[in-house]
Amino acid sequence: MSAPILEMRAITKTFPGVTALSDVHLTVRPGEIHAICGENGAGKSTLMKVLSGVHPHGSYDGEILFEGEPVAFKDIRASERRGIVIIHQELALVPYLSIAENIFLGNEQARGGFVDWNGTLRRADALLKRVGLREKPQTPVADIGVGKQQLVEIAKALSKEVRLLILDEPTAALNDDDSAKLLDLIVELREQGIACIIISHKLNEIRAVTDAVTILRDGRTIETLTVRESPGAQAELSEDRIIRGMVGRDLDHRFPDRTPYAGEDAGSPALSVAGWTVRHPVDHQRTVVDDVSLTVRRGEIVGIAGLMGAGRTELAMSVFGRSYGVYVAGEVAVNGRRVVTRTVPAAVDAGIAYVTEDRKRYGLNLIDDINRNISLASLPGMRRRGVVDGHHERSVSERYRKTMNIKAPTVFEEVGRLSGGNQQKVVLSKWIHADPEVLILDEPTRGIDVGAKYEIYTVIDTLAAQGKAVLFISSELPELLGMCDRIYTMAEGRLTGEVTRAEATQELLMRHMTQTRSTKS
Incomplete structure (x- = not known):
C-alpha cells in the first residue's frame, strides 16, 4: 500500500462558544477518491478550510502532513503552491470575464511584465480539452451553464499543478447528465494520479466513485470505510450503512408518517393559479411560464417536478410578488379570494410565503x-x-x-x-x-444531509397537518414521491401532467417531464 499523500492528525478547531472539530483524523492516499460524509454541522467544510489555509496554521490544534512533510499553511495561496486546491460549492468565477481569464485569474501568464494572451489562450484551450469542455477560451463564463462552470473550476485547479483536489458539494446544483459527466472526470483524474476529496450528501454518487469514506459526526471522526479493497466491500458500503454512521442511528423510514388535516375546510382550494404567463426579464420575446393553471388545497402538499430550465423557479418567483420576469397574464387566488401580488409585500400580505432555492443570496x-x-x-x-x-x-x-x-x-x-x-x-x-396560508418551497433540502432532511420533512408535514397549503418544488423525484399528495410536471414553461400519489412513479414523472412541444405534437 502506498504512503499517504495527506495525513491530518488530531485536528481541533474552536469558535466562540462552539467546538467545530475535536481530535479529527483523516488519511488520503495518492490517486484516491476519498469522500467525507456527515450531517450539516458535522465539521466537513471546517476541516477542509483548515486543510486549505482558510483557517490558517495557529488557529487550530493538530498536525497536517502532506507528501510526508509537516505543513503549516498561512493562507489559500500557500496550500495551492503545494498542489492542494479547493473548489467551493459557491463557484468563485467572475461571470463577465472569459473562461481563459477565469482559469488564470491571480495566476496570469506573463511575459516581460505583460499578459501573454496567445500563451494564455493556448494553455487554456489545452486545459479545456483535458476536462472535456469544447467551449472556446474567449467565451464569457456568464454564457455557459453551471455544469460547464464546474469544469472550468477544475481546469483552473489543473492549471495550478494540483496534487490533491477538494470538491465541496460539486453536483449539488447540477442535473443528472452534468453530474454524471463531472463524476466521470473525477474518475479520470484518479487514473492520472490526482487524489480527490469529495464532500457530498448524494450517497448514490459516493458509492459509485469513491475508494474510501470518512464519516464525521458532531465534529469527531466516527470511522473510515474502504470501498475497493475486497470484492464484497461495495456491498458493505450501502446508503443505510453510511447513514447509520452519520446520524448514529438507522433511518428505517426516510419520510415521516403523515397526519392528514382534519379541519372543516379540508380539501378546499387554498392557492389557485389560472392562466399564469410570464416572459423572460431580458428577452421579452421568450415565454418562460406559459399559461400555467394549478391548485393547492388546504392541508395538501403538491409537488412540481421538472428538468433544469422547465420553469419551476420562474413560476414560483413570479407568483410571489412578480419577483421574476415580465408579467403577461394570469390570476392568483388565496382561499377562494382573488389577490393581486404585484410586489413581494403584497404577496406576503395575501398569505403567500416563498422559501427560495438560493437561501444564501435571497433567503438570508x-x-x-x-x-x-x-x-x-x-x-x-x-x-x-x-x-x-x-x-x-x-x-x-x-x-x-x-x-x-x-x-x-x-x-x-x-x-x-x-x-x-x-x-x-x-x-x-x-x-x-x-x-402564511400558502408556503412555496423551492428545493428546500438542497445541499442538506439526510438527518436534517428528515427534520425539515417533519416540519413540512406538521404545517400541512395544521391546514397550510404547501407547493413543493424539488429536483429529487424520490423526495417528491415520498412527500407529496399530488405532483404536477413542467417542461418548457408549461404544465405537462398531473399525477396522484397512488399512481406516481419515477418513470411516469420522467415521461411527463420530457414531454416537450415537439414530442407532444
Missing part, C-alpha cells in the same frame, strides 16, 4: 444573526409603539431555535457561520412565524 442576511433573520418577515407584528420590541423578538427567535433544533449556542450567532441545514431551518422559521 448572512452577516446578521439568527434573531434578526427570523423576525424579518414579521416585523410589523413585533412593533410596540412604533418600535420593534426586542424582548418579544428574542423570545420568538429563541423558541424557533429550540423547536427547529437550530444548532447554535445563542440566537445572536451570525447566520453565515451556520451549516447549510441550520441556515435552511432559519429560513423556514422566518416564514412559519409569518403564519
Whole structure:
C-alpha cells in the first residue's frame, strides 16, 4: 500500500462558544477518491478550510502532513503552491470575464511584465480539452451553464499543478447528465494520479466513485470505510450503512408518517393559479411560464417536478410578488379570494410565503444573526409603539431555535457561520412565524444531509397537518414521491401532467417531464 499523500492528525478547531472539530483524523492516499460524509454541522467544510489555509496554521490544534512533510499553511495561496486546491460549492468565477481569464485569474501568464494572451489562450484551450469542455477560451463564463462552470473550476485547479483536489458539494446544483459527466472526470483524474476529496450528501454518487469514506459526526471522526479493497466491500458500503454512521442511528423510514388535516375546510382550494404567463426579464420575446393553471388545497402538499430550465423557479418567483420576469397574464387566488401580488409585500400580505432555492443570496442576511433573520418577515407584528420590541423578538427567535433544533449556542450567532441545514431551518422559521396560508418551497433540502432532511420533512408535514397549503418544488423525484399528495410536471414553461400519489412513479414523472412541444405534437 502506498504512503499517504495527506495525513491530518488530531485536528481541533474552536469558535466562540462552539467546538467545530475535536481530535479529527483523516488519511488520503495518492490517486484516491476519498469522500467525507456527515450531517450539516458535522465539521466537513471546517476541516477542509483548515486543510486549505482558510483557517490558517495557529488557529487550530493538530498536525497536517502532506507528501510526508509537516505543513503549516498561512493562507489559500500557500496550500495551492503545494498542489492542494479547493473548489467551493459557491463557484468563485467572475461571470463577465472569459473562461481563459477565469482559469488564470491571480495566476496570469506573463511575459516581460505583460499578459501573454496567445500563451494564455493556448494553455487554456489545452486545459479545456483535458476536462472535456469544447467551449472556446474567449467565451464569457456568464454564457455557459453551471455544469460547464464546474469544469472550468477544475481546469483552473489543473492549471495550478494540483496534487490533491477538494470538491465541496460539486453536483449539488447540477442535473443528472452534468453530474454524471463531472463524476466521470473525477474518475479520470484518479487514473492520472490526482487524489480527490469529495464532500457530498448524494450517497448514490459516493458509492459509485469513491475508494474510501470518512464519516464525521458532531465534529469527531466516527470511522473510515474502504470501498475497493475486497470484492464484497461495495456491498458493505450501502446508503443505510453510511447513514447509520452519520446520524448514529438507522433511518428505517426516510419520510415521516403523515397526519392528514382534519379541519372543516379540508380539501378546499387554498392557492389557485389560472392562466399564469410570464416572459423572460431580458428577452421579452421568450415565454418562460406559459399559461400555467394549478391548485393547492388546504392541508395538501403538491409537488412540481421538472428538468433544469422547465420553469419551476420562474413560476414560483413570479407568483410571489412578480419577483421574476415580465408579467403577461394570469390570476392568483388565496382561499377562494382573488389577490393581486404585484410586489413581494403584497404577496406576503395575501398569505403567500416563498422559501427560495438560493437561501444564501435571497433567503438570508448572512452577516446578521439568527434573531434578526427570523423576525424579518414579521416585523410589523413585533412593533410596540412604533418600535420593534426586542424582548418579544428574542423570545420568538429563541423558541424557533429550540423547536427547529437550530444548532447554535445563542440566537445572536451570525447566520453565515451556520451549516447549510441550520441556515435552511432559519429560513423556514422566518416564514412559519409569518403564519402564511400558502408556503412555496423551492428545493428546500438542497445541499442538506439526510438527518436534517428528515427534520425539515417533519416540519413540512406538521404545517400541512395544521391546514397550510404547501407547493413543493424539488429536483429529487424520490423526495417528491415520498412527500407529496399530488405532483404536477413542467417542461418548457408549461404544465405537462398531473399525477396522484397512488399512481406516481419515477418513470411516469420522467415521461411527463420530457414531454416537450415537439414530442407532444
